[in-house]
Amino acid sequence: MVEGHFGRTTRIRAMSEEQRTKDFLSRIDAKETIEPKEWMPERYREQLVRMMSQHAHSEIVGMLPEGNWITRAPSLRRKIALIAKVQDEAGHGHYIYSAVETLGVSREEVYRKLLDGSAKYSHIFNYPTTSWADIGMIGWLVDGAAIINQTMLARCSYGPYARAMLRICKEENFHKKQGMEIVSRLCRGTAAQKAMAQESFDRWWWPTLMMFGLPDEKSKNTAELMQFGIKLRSNDELRQRFIDMNVKQAQEFGLTIPDPDLYFDEDSGHWQIGPIPWEEFFEVLKGNGPCNRERLDAKIRAHEEGRWVREAASAFAEKRAKRRAKQ
Amino acid sequence: MPDTDREKETPLWEVFVQEAGAEAHQHAGSIHATDAELALQNARDVFARRETIKSIWVVPSHAITSSQPEDEPALFDAASDKIYRHPQFYKTEKASDND
Ligand SMILES: [Fe+2]
Numbered sequence A: 001m002v003e004g005h006f007g008r009t010t011r012i013r014a015m016s017e018e019q020r021t022k023d024f025l026s027r028i029d030a031k032e033t034i035e036p037k038e039w040m041p042e043r044y045r046e047q048l049v050r051m052m053s054q055h056a057h058s059e060i061v062g063m064l065p066e067g068n069w070i071t072r073a074p075s076l077r078r079k080i081a082l083i084a085k086v087q088d089e090a091g092h093g094h095y096i097y098s099a100v101e102t103l104g105v106s107r108e109e110v111y112r113k114l115l116d117g118s119a120k121y122s123h124i125f126n127y128p129t130t131s132w133a134d135i136g137m138i139g140w141l142v143d144g145a146a147i148i149n150q151t152m153l154a155r156c157s158y159g160p161y162a163r164a165m166l167r168i169c170k171e172e173n174f175h176k177k178q179g180m181e182i183v184s185r186l187c188r189g190t191a192a193q194k195a196m197a198q199e200s201f202d203r204w205w206w207p208t209l210m211m212f213g214l215p216d217e218k219s220k221n222t223a224e225l226m227q228f229g230i231k232l233r234s235n236d237e238l239r240q241r242f243i244d245m246n247v248k249q250a251q252e253f254g255l256t257i258p259d260p261d262l263y264f265d266e267d268s269g270h271w272q273i274g275p276i277p278w279e280e281f282f283e284v285l286k287g288n289g290p291c292n293r294e295r296l297d298a299k300i301r302a303h304e305e306g307r308w309v310r311e312a313a314s315a316f317a318e319k320r321a322k323r324r325a326k327q
Numbered sequence B: 001m002p003d004t005d006r007e008k009e010t011p012l013w014e015v016f017v018q019e020a021g022a023e024a025h026q027h028a029g030s031i032h033a034t035d036a037e038l039a040l041q042n043a044r045d046v047f048a049r050r051e052t053i054k055s056i057w058v059v060p061s062h063a064i065t066s067s068q069p070e071d072e073p074a075l076f077d078a079a080s081d082k083i084y085r086h087p088q089f090y091k092t093e094k095a096s097d098n099d
């Protein structure tokens, strides 16, 4: 019976893991919130670490294209808004890094993966900001897309992530509004200003539609993320919401949407777009976007140049602790 | 990225903020800092940049003792069988508005 006994223990253990996963999934279905110390399937933890790290890195790398225009903002009003927005994005990165650490990974480890290129961040930040109008487009479209995604994530199953999203959502509306104000002014400005806005819109429209990820049938993570209650809506659903909202907005601005196939489908009540140029998306993800190298180099340089500050802070803390111990 | 980069992990601190008008401090998240003074400064920059905050606490994360999920049923049993803990358990002559 030795063999049988062994076999049975293994099966019981396997079943209990299976049972635990079943119980976990029924908690997800009941819309319960999962907290850090609670049991979770390893896949759930892995998916969260991957997704939250990418999200945090996107906030951090996302400061670069906008930071590029701080010194050249056309007025003091625009400059203080842009500085405040870029500072908020740093804060967003910190909220999410703090949340990902609750899953038992250290911040240093997570950040190292950004710097060594093994972790991803949103492909959108690998595009350059070549005109002032780009700052308007980023606020309106890129933050607009982020708001749609983050409003959903604020109801996700993992407590620390959901709470970080709530904090972020409170700040995003200002980001979008300041961008829309820039676009609106340019569109009501001189012919040169209008042309600048249109040229910028032409470059950002398609890449922002790609921010929602691959079409549902091609996305390898969506089904699992939805089963885990991390995502509550599919990529295509979110993308459609963005399109319906912004086709109208673009028309109000007087901008032409760079999509000859775009039409309003009476039956579904939705705007239908032409084919998304996914080859471009894959190229950018592979590292061949216009700014991939530049973005990573900037983060590595900042990390190196900040090293002495971290070392000095540690040395100072040690010295002070020793002095206090003596007293 | 040089692989000599094996920096010490800076200590982790839990941040609690009290919003103006709110009654108690609430957990906001965590930050890293080498000492308490810097922790307070970093907590301010990350969690009190926008809102009207009255006060911030920072606590070394390792100093917190927490209940474990498996203890919870025993620890947090609502004791609903102890009806004498509720005012409805007690009778007075008049079914008055104090009931
Ligand atoms: Fe953000």
Ligand SMILES: [Fe+2]
Pocket (backbone or CB within 6 Å): A089, A143, A146, A172, A175
């Ligand atoms: Fe933003």
